[in-house]
Amino acid sequence: MRGVRMGFNGIASRYERDSLIQKSAADKLISLLDIRRDDAVLDLGCGTGSLTRKLRALTDGKVMGMDPSEGMIHEAESNRGGLDIIFKVETAERLAHDDSFTVIFCNSAFQWFRDPLNALKNCYRALHRGGRMGVQAPAKKEYCPNFLEAIDAVAGDPRTATIFAGFRPPWLFLDAAEEYASLFKQAGFIVPFAKIETVSTLHSPGEVMTIFESGAAAGYLNQEYYSTKLDEAYERAFREIVRESFHNQANAQGKVELVFNRIYLVAVK
Secondary structure, eight states, rough: OGGGGGGGGHHHHHHHEEEEHHHHHHHHHHHHTTOOOOOEEEEETTTTTTHHHHTTOOSOOOOEEEEEEEEHHHHHHHTTTSOOOEEOOOOOGGGTTTTTEEEEEEEEEEEGGGSSSHHHHHHHHHHEEEEEEEEEEEESTTTTTHHHHHHHHHHHHHHTTHHTBOOOOOOOSSHHHHHHHEEEEEEETTTEEEEEEEEEEEOHHHHHHHOOOOOOOHHHGGGGBBBBBBOOHHHHHHHHHHHHHHHTTTTTOOOOOEEEEEEEEEEEE
């Protein structure tokens, strides 16, 4: 439990196995970017590098993966398999690679940017003229009704209510594609494509819990985002309540319809 309070460092060792939703959403983003053999690609928020390795197979150009989590980059290096990929611990807000890439691929990471406009200005500078940036990320305040139903249960349970009242969400969720496009335009980009899609898939309650643990839990169980102190009893009760909620959401066949709202956006320099 202590590892989760450390954010993505705490889940790095199991992230590649458990990040089912992040990987499936990435396929559409890859298609939208139409990566060519001569493209130089930055995977921004690369996690453990599974998608960076996939990008490596699509181009003969330079491929770099960046992530702010040392644990994620350690896993990425360990799983590199001898491929010609550069991995770096770095945040988008500190990105300093002027005119270095033709493609920036950002899958399931944009919502974590602490200063999105500054990060996007850095991305703009990092691209060649005519280069493109693709983003896929959870969108809307109701980004995942299933998760929010479980979190409502946490907020109302006497075992967790007091501590959870000190939680401050770290994520950027905008409610309209036009709001995302406007942010990119402020950074200098042209935005030819921006669309929020609602995607639903069926999973067992246990699979939904795994998906929750692969990303959202790094925020909901991270001391950095609380004004009150977390303890072992809180973390244990939090997971019990969330797990029970997912079981209660299952249909007669024992499946949960897991719904995500996602922004898909392509921006051009």
